[in-house]
Amino acid sequence: MGDPFSLAGAGTAYQEHLAPAPLRGHFGQLWQSQLAADAGGHITVLPDGCVDILWRDGTLLVVGPDRVAAHPALAPGAQVLGARFRPGQALAALGLPLADIVGQAVPLVELKAGWAVQAAGSIGDTAPAERLQRMAQCLQQHMGAAPIDAQAQRANVLFQQLASGQASLDALAARLNLSPRSLRRFSQAQFGYGAKTLERILRLQRFLRHGRAAPLHSLAMLAADAGYADQSHLSREARELAGMTAAELRLEWGQ
Known part of the structure; x- marks a missing residue:
């Protein structure tokens, strides 16, 4: 999701912020998408060459780069949080060929990130308005430091x-x-x-x-x-x- 106009759907509110300084080794932006309580179904996400870590439906996921538009299904009122990797940082941080996850959403825990289950639960237990900040804290704790090689x-x-x-x-x-x-x-x-x-x-x-x-x-x-x-x-x-x-x-x- 390279910019605020990469995602659209009826009743979708999207906000994007510069990643806090401790996360900028890996991540460029943090973002959140909120569907209205009476809106649901499929949204459209345009390809943008980026890789994101998402919190969705109580799970932390790695969403690989898309070749074509994706249409994830979301429940009415769903909240989605994201941290977008800076160009070139996803490979170093995740340690897997990105070609293997093109067009896929992979649970972060499957990528040898055992902390992801507890972190996802912690985010879900936080008030909705404060979840993005909590996600940033979890990522900083486990993925904050990163050299730019x-x-x-x-x-x-x-x-x-x-x-x-x-x-x-x-x-x-x-x-x-x-x-x-x-x-x-x-x-x-x-x-x-x-x-x-x-x-x-x-x-x-x-x-x-x-x-x-x-x-x-x-x-x-x-x-x-x-x-x-x-x-x-x-x-x-x-x-x-x-x-x-x-x-x-x-x-x-x-x-």
Whole structure:
């Protein structure tokens, strides 16, 4: 969930905060989503190249990177809490190939995190308004310290450059001193899929950001601003990655 507009559903309230300083070695943002008491069913989560730790239904989960939109089912009034890993930090923190959890939600306890069951219960026993703070305390206790090593720094450069659209894959490979094939393997290790897929996902996220910043722009103008060849290219990518038209995406997330 790379930005507040990656998740939508009827009656969904979403808030995002910068992770507190003790957690910033691993995590960039903490967030929470609250469904209204009369709202439930499936929500839509767009791919964003990120990995999150979620508290949902009383369990701590690791949610791997998505290739296409996900549609988790939530009960009416459900609360979901999340901690989003910084680019490049999930691999180091979790110690498993991210390609193995693409599109999956895995209980954190299954990843040799025996503390996860007690922590999840502690979060659930806390008042709803204070649960995100309690989750942060649990993560700080068990996952707070994290060095930013060279591989994580390279992964962050790759992510930020693709998110901004400021460099081609060939240029990034040269900047990172990698061959195109090595860049693909590096991206698979750090993000769960190759750099080309990551580029497509982050370009779609860029379209959503531009749509919010320039609500009067046409789809053709936004497509050009986001780096698509033309509006038809945007339309194909929207359907393949999000399962909806570009106009529907803009209506749902670009307001």
